[in-house]
Amino acid sequence: MNFDVIIVGGGIVGLATALRVLQARPRTRLLLLEKEPRLARHQTGNNSGVIHSGLYYKPGSLKASNCRRGYHELLEFCRGQGVPHEICGKIVVATGPEELPRLEELHRRGVANGLEGLRFLGPEEIREIEPHCTGIRGLWVPQTGIVDYVAVSERYADRIRVLGGEIRTGCRVESVRRTGSGVEVATPDRTWTARVLVACAGLHSDRLALQTHPDLPLRITPFRGEYFVLKPAACRLVRNLIYPVPDPAFPFLGVHFTRMIGGGVECGPNAVFALAREGYGKFDFSLADTWGTLSWPGFRVVAKRYWRMGLGEFHRSFSKAAFVRALQRLVPGIQGGDLEPGGAGIRAQACSIDGKLLDDFDIREDGQVIHVCNAPSPAATASLSVGRTVAETVLPRLGGDR
Numbered sequence: 001m002n003f004d005v006i007i008v009g010g011g012i013v014g015l016a017t018a019l020r021v022l023q024a025r026p027r028t029r030l031l032l033l034e035k036e037p038r039l040a041r042h043q044t045g046n047n048s049g050v051i052h053s054g055l056y057y058k059p060g061s062l063k064a065s066n067c068r069r070g071y072h073e074l075l076e077f078c079r080g081q082g083v084p085h086e087i088c089g090k091i092v093v094a095t096g097p098e099e100l101p102r103l104e105e106l107h108r109r110g111v112a113n114g115l116e117g118l119r120f121l122g123p124e125e126i127r128e129i130e131p132h133c134t135g136i137r138g139l140w141v142p143q144t145g146i147v148d149y150v151a152v153s154e155r156y157a158d159r160i161r162v163l164g165g166e167i168r169t170g171c172r173v174e175s176v177r178r179t180g181s182g183v184e185v186a187t188p189d190r191t192w193t194a195r196v197l198v199a200c201a202g203l204h205s206d207r208l209a210l211q212t213h214p215d216l217p218l219r220i221t222p223f224r225g226e227y228f229v230l231k232p233a234a235c236r237l238v239r240n241l242i243y244p245v246p247d248p249a250f251p252f253l254g255v256h257f258t259r260m261i262g263g264g265v266e267c268g269p270n271a272v273f274a275l276a277r278e279g280y281g282k283f284d285f286s287l288a289d290t291w292g293t294l295s296w297p298g299f300r301v302v303a304k305r306y307w308r309m310g311l312g313e314f315h316r317s318f319s320k321a322a323f324v325r326a327l328q329r330l331v332p333g334i335q336g337g338d339l340e341p342g343g344a345g346i347r348a349q350a351c352s353i354d355g356k357l358l359d360d361f362d363i364r365e366d367g368q369v370i371h372v373c374n375a376p377s378p379a380a381t382a383s384l385s386v387g388r389t390v391a392e393t394v395l396p397r398l399g400g401d402r
Helices: 011-022 062-081 097-112 124-129 149-162 202-212 231-237 288-293 297-318 320-328 383-398
Strands: 002-008 030-034 085-087 092-094 119-121 137-143 145-147 166-170 175-178 183-187 191-200 218-230 241-244 257-261 265-268 338-354 362-366 368-376
Touching: 002 011, 002 183, 002 383, 011 030, 011 149, 011 383, 030 191, 062 085, 062 149, 062 368, 062 383, 092 097, 092 124, 097 137, 119 124, 119 368, 124 137, 145 149, 149 166, 175 202, 191 383, 202 218, 202 338, 202 362, 202 368, 218 231, 218 288, 231 265, 265 320, 265 338, 288 297, 297 320, 297 338, 320 338, 338 362, 338 368, 362 383, 368 383
Parallel strands: 002 030, 002 191, 030 166, 092 241, 191 368
Antiparallel strands: 085 145, 092 137, 119 137, 175 183, 183 191, 218 265, 218 338, 241 257, 257 265, 362 368
């Protein structure tokens, strides 16, 4: 065997998993393969940098338990490694009476998940924290923070190398195959062997999983999230983080305001079905990716169920005025001239064959192969905990120390 463990994917979850394996078993021969020329290129490098507190997630779910544990582990890591971060808090704002029961449910979930300091706010109390925000009721979440997850990922990579792990970028994995004693991983120029494979392939996680799990009952549906940023003169309108009350039927949080650790304020994202898994531009298109999604029975159920909501997201994608109106529900003083185009990210959202958008992490053990098939937000916050969870499935497969 070339290696004890090969990890596919150099996003924050793959890096955290590699780090946790090496911390638990320091002499492990570990290789991490990333197809891009640099790490954290996709979901990790294109999110809004929020340290999530664990407010939204169903108590007892993998998201809830890993977010809460990972939150504390992430803060400890950032403090120890000198990664800039800030616990600034956020407000979730109800703008209409129909949202009040959902706000109450968020409070219930937050308490059940162990959050401290949650409190409801009246209109005046909202304005004390965010003077330009309006709503009929708010929920103050003091444990939310901000960080640069690319910086976190790079520090994970530094620690992996110190512990003896090997990281290779620019290595696209084309196939994985079980052997009698482990797995083979083929890249364009060579084949690697290992006792255990962990696939943290994000946007391509289902494609790798299908190679060893042909009856996989889910597929990745890519959703593009587009951002605007506030011009410097308008940043005074937002102090920290302002969120709407999310629709519980849809696994997205709605357009919101996020102060960034490096300065400035991001607005968004929306959630638009992407026509390419790595299609960050509005007109990016991949026939293979689009057909793969449209031909999946579960996606057709999702499209039928959420078509009205989907049309609204597409409208906001092509209409700045519509995007501004969504933001004005939270901060009425925002004007179109306050915004300039920001970046975009692609969310790898798993969809089951019966049309459910998976709301929890999905980790599948398949002999000597472990697939992380669904790891959307709050995976970055929870990365060290998710990595620990995966590492705990890896170590028994390696046997005793050499």
